[in-house]
Amino acid sequence: xxxxxxxxxxxxxxxxxAIPVHAEQRNFFKIGVITELSGDLVTGxxxxxxxxxxxxxxxxxxxxxxxxxxxxxxxxVYADAQSNPAAGAxxxxxxxxxxxxxxxxxxxxxxxxxxxxxxxxKYKIPMITGSxxxxxxxxxxxxxxxxxxxxxxxxxATSIKTLTEMKPAPKTIAIIGSNDAFSKATAESxxxxxxxxxxxxxxxxxVPSGQDMTPLLSAVRSMKPDVIAFGGHDEEHVKFVKAxxxxxxxxxxxxxxxxxxDKAFIDAVGKDGEQIFGTTCWTGTAKTKSKxxxxxxxxxxAASQKAFNNPGDYTQGGCSAAGIAFQTALxxxxxKPGMDEATRTKLITALEQIDVQTFYGRVKFATSxxxxxxxxxxxxxxxxxxxxxxxxxxxxxxxxxPAIYPMKEWKSR
Amino acid sequence: MMELLPQALTDGIxxxxxxxxxxxxxxxxxxxxxxxxxxxxxxxxFGAFTGYYLNKWTGLDPFxxxxxxxxxxxxxxxxxxxxxxxxxxxxxxxPFLMGLVFTFGLxxxxxxxxxxxxxxxxxxxxxxxxEGSFNLExxxxxxxxxxxxxVGLAYALGITLILxxxxxxxxxGLGVRALAQHKDAAGLMxxxxxxxxxxxxxxxxxxxxMTGVLLGCILSIGAQMGNEYTIFAFFVVVxxxxxxxxxxxxxALLLGLVQSIFMIYFNPSHTLLAVFAILYIxxxxxxxxxxxxxx
Numbered sequence: 001x002x003x004x005x006x007x008x009x010x011x012x013x014x015x016x017x018a019i020p021v022h023a024e025q026r027n028f029f030k031i032g033v034i035t036e037l038s039g040d041l042v043t044g045x046x047x048x049x050x051x052x053x054x055x056x057x058x059x060x061x062x063x064x065x066x067x068x069x070x071x072x073x074x075x076x077v078y079a080d081a082q083s084n085p086a087a088g089a090x091x092x093x094x095x096x097x098x099x100x101x102x103x104x105x106x107x108x109x110x111x112x113x114x115x116x117x118x119x120x121x122k123y124k125i126p127m128i129t130g131s132x133x134x135x136x137x138x139x140x141x142x143x144x145x146x147x148x149x150x151x152x153x154x155x156x157a158t159s160i161k162t163l164t165e166m167k168p169a170p171k172t173i174a175i176i177g178s179n180d181a182f183s184k185a186t187a188e189s190x191x192x193x194x195x196x197x198x199x200x201x202x203x204x205x206x207v208p209s210g211q212d213m214t215p216l217l218s219a220v221r222s223m224k225p226d227v228i229a230f231g232g233h234d235e236e237h238v239k240f241v242k243a244x245x246x247x248x249x250x251x252x253x254x255x256x257x258x259x260x261x262d263k264a265f266i267d268a269v270g271k272d273g274e275q276i277f278g279t280t281c282w283t284g285t286a287k288t289k290s291k292x293x294x295x296x297x298x299x300x301x302a303a304s305q306k307a308f309n310n311p312g313d314y315t316q317g318g319c320s321a322a323g324i325a326f327q328t329a330l331x332x333x334x335x336k337p338g339m340d341e342a343t344r345t346k347l348i349t350a351l352e353q354i355d356v357q358t359f360y361g362r363v364k365f366a367t368s369x370x371x372x373x374x375x376x377x378x379x380x381x382x383x384x385x386x387x388x389x390x391x392x393x394x395x396x397x398x399x400x401x402p403a404i405y406p407m408k409e410w411k412s413r
Numbered sequence: 414m415m416e417l418l419p420q421a422l423t424d425g426i427x428x429x430x431x432x433x434x435x436x437x438x439x440x441x442x443x444x445x446x447x448x449x450x451x452x453x454x455x456x457x458x459f460g461a462f463t464g465y466y467l468n469k470w471t472g473l474d475p476f477x478x479x480x481x482x483x484x485x486x487x488x489x490x491x492x493x494x495x496x497x498x499x500x501x502x503x504x505x506x507x508p509f510l511m512g513l514v515f516t517f518g519l520x521x522x523x524x525x526x527x528x529x530x531x532x533x534x535x536x537x538x539x540x541x542x543x544e545g546s547f548n549l550e551x552x553x554x555x556x557x558x559x560x561x562x563x564v565g566l567a568y569a570l571g572i573t574l575i576l577x578x579x580x581x582x583x584x585x586g587l588g589v590r591a592l593a594q595h596k597d598a599a600g601l602m603x604x605x606x607x608x609x610x611x612x613x614x615x616x617x618x619x620x621x622x623m624t625g626v627l628l629g630c631i632l633s634i635g636a637q638m639g640n641e642y643t644i645f646a647f648f649v650v651v652x653x654x655x656x657x658x659x660x661x662x663x664x665a666l667l668l669g670l671v672q673s674i675f676m677i678y679f680n681p682s683h684t685l686l687a688v689f690a691i692l693y694i695x696x697x698x699x700x701x702x703x704x705x706x707x708x
Binding site for chain 2 (some may be wrong): 038039040042043045046179205206207208210211212213214215216218219221222234235238239242245246247248264267268269270411
């Protein structure tokens, strides 16, 4: 009986101790990709997949990652997080312990990233997410997790600032966020920026994901805010625009974030998408210069257009840039496939040190503070949909076209 | 804030209309076949995409295609029903649970199929009805009614009345009701349970597919949209009383009103919590639904 008890204790203890990941000898880099290939976030998950695929395709077309004169191809091994944090964590365990991947390219959503990050920390496997933006990820200071898209509290303020520079300047704002890690953080960042800009917040609400927001927007309409800002995902953006149109309320500015820069959003809402503002940190027309893979944003957009019949948005670009960050760090330390724990630890140090210009812009990960391991090398942009194209309208240094303000009434489009 | 009450009630009723369209046929098929079809959301999704592509190819308003979509999906349901019937009429194990698992599997398979066939982007179905809204001004208060949602409510009430007529005033309906009450006895009275079941399942799939077009015009469509509607259909049917068709409109309207009022007057992030709290309380008091007439 006593022996059985001890054995049970040992078994439980074993569950809490990470099994060391043994290196495998191979002549290619085996890279795990965890993303949302089914479930509610399938759109974003597949956009991240495109970004990772395009990077791998381009690297392999050039023969692989060159390490000390020898080229090593890359092989992506996918695991579906099913838009579910628990499934994402299980997928990470499988990729690490069974597939023995060298490193991981991370999920689309912040919620899944928050579940995967402790797992990669436990097994000491480096991960870069090319998409997740919730500040919570970086506040947790996960040693093995990095991100190429700056957190929303780093980027969100820019759009609010651009809007306050409009004439006549808006005075009131209603902010709504969907109840998931990223969307909630987006709404909160808009709130913080609005308070700082002395805009009067007439409504701040977080609503359950996927809900019909018409009743809430009816209440918002009665407050007549100049600006409505919304944090959500692609499907919710479409519903949000349609609900506003159905209740017949056109604010002076409608600000959204994730997804409006994707051509698919513009196709889905058509003329109703015109003049919607968004926050991003990259567009296909961004003025970037790089010596790695693609020489600039336009070249990347052209490659994406050729591969997917879509020029790609900032999420897809961020994912390809995540691959470039790994590639740069691997070359810096001369790491070869089948890395052991010591090499992976060196890779973390190298990632912390890299400062590389990519088609996406500068990639430089913070090494301390609230943005720990997030990319702080990029300048956030305010964009607006004009004539079916995404145009940068702020900050002043990056303007491609003057902002159209106030928005044209829905009924007169 | 009280000046918002007429708008909150209007929004709630219009939202309830959407829930009626999702749940009414689901309730019918449960009442007759005693199967909880977890694929209801996927039938809605398939209908939505059919409407989307028909609109894209022809440029005609999607509402014009509703009869075509009904006939098409009636056929699909009619053909599939015998398979479900076979699972449900098994003598080994627990046929009811097997039926649950079977439709759950169908739902997962359909979702994967849709992802491959239709892609992962969200879309919207344009319609002439989606463009406008009109205002009523009772007692100096403005109430906005979006045309497409009013059409949705009219569609919901129309379907409810047609089903009511079909069940209460026709010989086919008599057979369906007999089948719902006692399958063996109905068989002895000359009701062909297989064929009647196929008709009922066909009607259910046809109505669900038409509902998809409506939802695509009001909200959005995507390969993964079905799950959300399955949950709401299930909620409404449980609240109405499983299989009690006449309870569906009231349960749907209650759900819409609770959501609307809670979103406006309370914390919107707790809307679903409120909805489910009400469901639990009602089921505690009346386990057979709002009217105590469920199975």
